[in-house]
Amino acid sequence: MITLPNGVKVPDGSDLADPQILLGDVARSISDALGGLGTGKRQPHLYAVANQTEKTALASLTTLQDGDRVFVADTGWWELRSGGAWIVWETMQAVAWPFAHTGVSPGNGTGAFSYFLRGDLVHLSGSFRFGSTTSVTTSSGALALPFVHADGTTTPLVLGTCSAQSGGALFWQGVVVGQSGTASGAMRFDVGAASGVLAALSATAPRAWGSGDILSFDIRWRRKL
Structure with missing residues (x-):
């Protein structure tokens, strides 16, 4: 391929050896030119790989740029190229x-918990069944969430609901x-207090926990990218 002064690439004689590659190069050149992205720019590319090993190998096969996306089959999610690195973008x-x-x-x-991602939005839900050796060790504890909350305000916000059965x-x-x-996410329960104050999860709140009891929650928040 020959790169013109405006950054658009056009095929030369060496590209004629493989018609399939030639057609792909021509299509990308036209797309980049129509996109009006300027010198050295191109439209974002989409890739599909079987696993993380193949994703890592992409860097040696092509020039990656921010905005490219790759679908990783074994994890079932899309990753976005941002800041020179891949981040999970959509599950x-x-x-x-x-x-x-x-x-x-x-x-x-x-x-039995799981989450979905869509951009910076996280949706996490599920339930935990207490066993005979499960114990609540402190009332000041909190959920250790998989992503940092990035709402942009220091005021505590309700992420969702929880229940105890x-x-x-x-x-x-x-x-x-x-x-x-x-x-983190702190769980607070309505135990019928006259003041309306919610009780933090503890060994005795909202009840004295025992084997077979179930703790559930369904929450959503914006993660920090």
């Missing part, structure tokens, strides 16, 4: 998240509160 299937709370020792409890029929509703610049 096409749920990504498993292991329950993590700084005030809860999971023991032999079992969790006993092995019987008892049920409590609450909210999950997060704050900009942190990757």
